[in-house]
Amino acid sequence: MPNVNLLIKPASSLCNLRCKYCFYHDVAENRATKSYGIMTLEMLERLVKQALEYASGSCTFAFQGGEPTLAGLDFFRQLILFEKKYNINNIQINNSLQTNGIVIDEEWAKFFVENKFLIGLSIDGPKEIHDALRIYPNGNGSFGRVMEAVKIFDKYKVEYNILCVINNFVARHPDKVYKFFKKCGFRFLQFIPCLDPLGQASGSEDYSLTPERYASFLKRIFDFYFEDFMANDIMSIRTFDNYVGMFLGMPPESCGMSGVCSCYFVIEGDGSVFPCDFYVTDEWNIGNIQKNSFIDMLKSEKAQEFMQSSKPIDEKCKSCQYYKLCRGGCRRNREPFADGMPVLNHFCSSYYEFFDYALPRLQQMAQIVSNRK
Numbered sequence: 001m002p003n004v005n006l007l008i009k010p011a012s013s014l015c016n017l018r019c020k021y022c023f024y025h026d027v028a029e030n031r032a033t034k035s036y037g038i039m040t041l042e043m044l045e046r047l048v049k050q051a052l053e054y055a056s057g058s059c060t061f062a063f064q065g066g067e068p069t070l071a072g073l074d075f076f077r078q079l080i081l082f083e084k085k086y087n088i089n090n091i092q093i094n095n096s097l098q099t100n101g102i103v104i105d106e107e108w109a110k111f112f113v114e115n116k117f118l119i120g121l122s123i124d125g126p127k128e129i130h131d132a133l134r135i136y137p138n139g140n141g142s143f144g145r146v147m148e149a150v151k152i153f154d155k156y157k158v159e160y161n162i163l164c165v166i167n168n169f170v171a172r173h174p175d176k177v178y179k180f181f182k183k184c185g186f187r188f189l190q191f192i193p194c195l196d197p198l199g200q201a202s203g204s205e206d207y208s209l210t211p212e213r214y215a216s217f218l219k220r221i222f223d224f225y226f227e228d229f230m231a232n233d234i235m236s237i238r239t240f241d242n243y244v245g246m247f248l249g250m251p252p253e254s255c256g257m258s259g260v261c262s263c264y265f266v267i268e269g270d271g272s273v274f275p276c277d278f279y280v281t282d283e284w285n286i287g288n289i290q291k292n293s294f295i296d297m298l299k300s301e302k303a304q305e306f307m308q309s310s311k312p313i314d315e316k317c318k319s320c321q322y323y324k325l326c327r328g329g330c331r332r333n334r335e336p337f338a339d340g341m342p343v344l345n346h347f348c349s350s351y352y353e354f355f356d357y358a359l360p361r362l363q364q365m366a367q368i369v370s371n372r373k
Helices: 023-029 041-054 073-086 106-114 127-133 143-156 174-183 211-230 238-247 294-298 301-308 348-372
Strands: 004-008 058-063 092-099 117-122 159-166 188-193 272-274
Touching: 004 041, 041 058, 041 073, 041 294, 058 073, 073 092, 073 106, 106 117, 106 143, 117 143, 127 143, 159 174, 174 211, 188 211, 188 238, 211 238, 211 348, 238 348
Parallel strands: 004 058, 058 092, 092 117, 117 159, 159 188
Antiparallel strands: none
């Protein structure tokens, strides 16, 4: 029995913002049921019981959306009770939650601290950049409210990191974005490349991230990251941390960097299960926790098909000097498939340009880390 990682959507695709680039809104629009609604407590209990029976070593319950806080604080209080009730094997339990920060108040903060939740908070940079796309249904920007959540988190010492989506607007301003995050005291950053809608040609939206802009952004952010590292003023940036770790012989912990897809159980509000957050569509439904065990879903024909379909390697990748670092990238950026096989990553040129630029310094950082150990 394995360590288990679950990504749970307790409020399905429901959200109190209307971010213009939201990939999950797009995913929901591409299935028969747009929203599966709020998960019931009965479903939550079944989920926790089944997961803790299946897991060994550790079990991670990660909550995303939509906006997971819309399930309500009492939902998460009940989660803790269920975890205590069913953790009869005393395995390590990790809880995390990704939020836009809109409903966060002192009660939420106290709960997160008391129950050791790791929180991801979505901020796309300073006000003028963040508010370009992260908006309320009425069109107003959400920056002010999110920064209130930051103050509350800092007051109660909530453990949190920042998730920033690299869209067309963010990518134009790497200096502003990095300096803003550092000024705010944010030391743990995740930069996620923006996705275009499913089945739509890349670059067709005003927020679309082009390979040229992505390469430029990566290089400039890396300059800051490296400079701070050398000054022992450490900023953690997940992608770069992973590359340094790979030079030290560690596997990447970010699934999109592993080169092939795994099946990590994304659970929707009605208990339906899918193999990946980017593919919560009717085509990739691998079961439901009300009817299927985790082991049966993992071994299912649909789950195996999903994992196998990511394995073909583009001919250009095979001869690339950076393949061992890039590994072809995330499957979602290798669509649409051609003749049933994934194509070259949309950001191939971005990664090549970045590694050409940063490789010696990544190796230098790895050597310094190794020497320190």
